[in-house]
Amino acid sequence: MTAEDSPEHSPADLPLIGWRERLVLPELGVTSVKAKVDTGARSSALHAFDIECFEREGIAFVRFRVHPAQRNKKKTITVEAKLLDTRPVRSSSGESETRPVIQTIVATDTQQWPIELTLTNREVMGFRMLLGRQAVRSRFLVDASRSYLQSSPPKHKLKSSAKGAAQRTAQRTGKRATKETAKVRRKNLLKATKKNP
Numbered sequence: 001m002t003a004e005d006s007p008e009h010s011p012a013d014l015p016l017i018g019w020r021e022r023l024v025l026p027e028l029g030v031t032s033v034k035a036k037v038d039t040g041a042r043s044s045a046l047h048a049f050d051i052e053c054f055e056r057e058g059i060a061f062v063r064f065r066v067h068p069a070q071r072n073k074k075k076t077i078t079v080e081a082k083l084l085d086t087r088p089v090r091s092s093s094g095e096s097e098t099r100p101v102i103q104t105i106v107a108t109d110t111q112q113w114p115i116e117l118t119l120t121n122r123e124v125m126g127f128r129m130l131l132g133r134q135a136v137r138s139r140f141l142v143d144a145s146r147s148y149l150q151s152s153p154p155k156h157k158l159k160s161s162a163k164g165a166a167q168r169t170a171q172r173t174g175k176r177a178t179k180e181t182a183k184v185r186r187k188n189l190l191k192a193t194k195k196n197p
Contacts, residue, residue: 015110015150017140022151023129024107028079033068034154035129037142043089043101044115044132047122051100053083062100064119070128089118106135108150113139 023035025046033046048064055061060083067073085101099118106115115135122128136142143149 011141014139014141016143016146017108017136018147018149019142019144020127020147021108021131022148022154023131024112025104026107026112027104028066028081029077030066030068033129034070034127035131036127037136037140038130039133039136039142041130041132042134043087043118044106044135045089045099045118045120045122045130047125047128048079048119049121049123051119053086053100062102062119064100066128067123068128070126084116087118089120106131109152110150111139 017037020034020036022032024031025033046066047068048066051062051064053060053062061080062083063078063080066077066079067075068077069075081102081104083100084103086098087101088096089099090096097120099120101116101118103114103116105112113135115131122130140150147153
């Protein structure tokens with residue numbers, strides 16, 4: 001029995017999810033996509049382009065391409081999925097757009113469950129995917145102050161963060177050394193001035 005099936009399920013029993021997570025869409029061949037958990041959005045959305053609706057043996061399908069990694073156009077995944085619906089969706093800017101909708105499995109490090117995904121071009125957005133409130137309702141509590149509570153953080157970010165921290169420490173140390181050198185010079189200058197007024 002899932003949290004959705006149990007009306008007596010207490011919110012305090014729900015696991016926490018961060019405001020951003022790394023998710024897997026196994027049925028679509030997406031092994032990792034950075035998603036923003038957005039309770040302001042009713043539905044979930046995935047970055048997709050070259051979207052084409054077609055029929056196969058009387059069943060509606062949609063074919064589309066995905067760049068799952070932000071700022072990386074080299075990795076492209078071509079996907080075909082059953083078309084669940086087409087729906088008007090109002091964006092955060094207030095514009096309405098009719099989007100194809102598919103149903104697929106989404107997974108964190110600890111859970112997987114079915115969600116509905118709208119397909120839209122999110123090329124200029126900060127995240128390739130939004131996980132809307134329908135996808136997290138009765139399943140997680142959102143901790144808006146933390147990230148990657150249900151998934152591993154990106155490895156390259158950790159390396160660059162560590163490198164950045166090392167650089168900042170070196171800069172601070174360098175500034176301290178410069179200040180100390182300046183203090184010594186001022187003391188020496190004062191001593192010299194007192195000796196030779």
